Amino acid sequence: MRIIIGHKKLYPEAQRIKEKYEELFDAHIEIGNICRQEDDTYTLFITNEDLHVHGKDGDWLFGYSTDNNATISICRIRGKTNEPWGVPEYEARLVHLAVHELGHCLIDRKTNPSHYREAKIYQNGEEKEDLGFHCTCPSCVMYPVFGITSKTPEGEQWMLGTEQINVGGRLDENIRNRYNDYFCGKCRERIGQYLKRK
DSSP: OEEEEEESSOHHHHHHHHHHHHHHBOSEEEESOTTOOOTTEEEEEEESSOEESSSTTSOEESEEEETTEEEEEOTTTSTTTTOOTTOHHHHHHHHHHHHHHHHHHHSOSTTOOTTEEEEEEEETTEEEEEEEEEESOTTSTTSOOOBSSOOOOTTEEEEETTEEOSSOOBHHHHHHHSOTTSSOHHHHHHHGGGBOOO
16 A cells, blocks of 8 residues: 655645554555555645635535545644644644544445444534544544534534434544544454554
C-alpha cells in the first residue's frame, strides 16, 4: 500500500501525519504530488480552507473521503485563538481526523461492517446532514465526530443508526476516550492487512 499526503503550505502538519501513519500502517508513505494514482495508492490532502457540504452556504465539516482519496481541513480545529503548530490539542485533533478519514478509505464502503451505522444530524426533526457510515464503538477512531467541544446545538439531534448520541461525538472527547492504537477490534479486523503488526 502507498499513501501520499498533499498539502497547501502546511508542511509541519503533513510531516506529523506522516509520522503517525508510519507508526500505524504498513505502507510506503510520502509527502508530495497527489496527482499520481496507482491501484493501491491512497491520498490525503490537508487544507486550511473551510470545507462545506453544499457550497459556502452549506454546513461545514472537518473532512471527507471518497474511494481512495481523503481531505481534511485545519480551519476549525485550531480553536478560537487559531492555535499555532506545536499546541498538543491541535496536533491531537489533526492526527485523529487524518487517521479517521483514511480509515474511511480503507474500510470497504460497499460492504459496510455489521457494527457500522449511518450517522446523521437532524434539525427540528428534519434530516440536516448525512455523515455516512461510522463505527458504533465510542473508543474507536472511526466513531463519528459532530463537533469539537460544544454541546449539541438547540433543536439538533445527533444520531448513529437509531440511537441518539448524547455522550461522545465531540472531537476532543473522542480523542480522550480513544484506544491507544486508534481502532476497535472489529475495525482492526477490517483493515488488518494495512496495519503494522505489533
